[in-house]
Amino acid sequence: KAGVTQTPRYLIKTRGQQVTLSCSPISGHRSVSWYQQTPGQGLQFLFEYFSETQRNKGNFPGRFSGRQFSNSRSEMNVSTLELGDSALYLCASSLEGVSTDTQYFGPGTRLTVL
Amino acid sequence: AQSVTQLDSQVPVFEEAPVELRCNYSSSVSVYLFWYVQYPNQGLQLLLKYLSGSTLVKGINGFEAEFNKSQTSFHLRKPSVHISDTAEYFCAVSDRSGGGADGLTFGKGTHLIIQP
Numbered sequence: 001k002a003g004v005t006q007t008p009r010y011l012i013k014t015r016g017q018q019v020t021l022s023c024s025p026i027s028g029h030r031s032v033s034w035y036q037q038t039p040g041q042g043l044q045f046l047f048e049y050f051s052e053t054q055r056n057k058g059n060f061p062g063r064f065s066g067r068q069f070s071n072s073r074s075e076m077n078v079s080t081l082e083l084g085d086s087a088l089y090l091c092a093s094s095l096e097g098v099s100t101d102t103q104y105f106g107p108g109t110r111l112t113v114l
Numbered sequence: 115a116q117s118v119t120q121l122d123s124q125v126p127v128f129e130e131a132p133v134e135l136r137c138n139y140s141s142s143v144s145v146y147l148f149w150y151v152q153y154p155n156q157g158l159q160l161l162l163k164y165l166s167g168s169t170l171v172k173g174i175n176g177f178e179a180e181f182n183k184s185q186t187s188f189h190l191r192k193p194s195v196h197i198s199d200t201a202e203y204f205c206a207v208s209d210r211s212g213g214g215a216d217g218l219t220f221g222k223g224t225h226l227i228i229q230p
Contacts, residue, residue, distance in 0.1 A: 004157065033217055033218075035217070035218075035220075042220055042221070042222045042223060043204065043206075043218075043220035043223075044220075045216060045217025045218060045219070046217075047217075048217060056216070056217060058216070058217060090157055090158070092157075092158075098208055098217050098218060099146065099208045099209065099210070100146055100163075100165055100208070102160045102163070103150075103158070103160065103218065104160075105150075105157030105158040105159070106157050107155065107156055107157045108157055
């Protein structure tokens with residue numbers, strides 16, 4: 001069974017631009033969650049999508065948004081990029097959700113904002 | 115809201131020696147507990163989780179963890195480590211009653227360094 005894939009793996013953007021990251025979950029998984037990983041703040045929960053609906057959201061500004069398609073693939077968008085948005089963005093998929101299910105993580109997209 | 119504290123940012127251990135990685139959590143509600151491992155340039159992989167039942171949980175790669183409710187701890191142990199165990203280890207919790215409203219709350223991680 002193929003694992004979680006994320007594209008692109010690396011991105012370099014400048015301040016003020018916007019960016020879209022993509023995540024393809026494991027086949028059959030309906031829940032996709034996104035996390036931001038930085039050296040200072042560690043791993044922080046961004047949001048979770050389940051059956052095309054945002055089900056849970058972390059404490060991030062509205063510049064961070066996402067969506068999920070009918071095939072469970074998910075995209076995350078960050079508008080008006082700031083230097084502090086430089087991070088590794090991880091997505092994770094699971095069968096039913098975050099609370100008890102094993103989360104399967106992708107390798108991440110490393111975003112650098114200049 | 116929950117918080118997770120991993121008391122050691124880095125733990126050096128000689129190969130074949132035992133290791134314990136410490137994790138304490140704080141929460142106003144009951145939680146589920148997890149340990150994940152992250153190898154260089156890879157995503158996270160679940161080692162083990164505690165949902166209910168026996169407080170001693172066995173996971174993959176010879177790791178185990180014990181849930182101690184009174185001490186709000188969930189320490190990870192392995193009796194004999196190998197070079198291949200060199201990685202970053204993350205303790206995490208999720209809210210039992212909130213349906214995952216806060217996602218997984220992670221500790222800052224412990225870098226396990228295996229010395230030959």
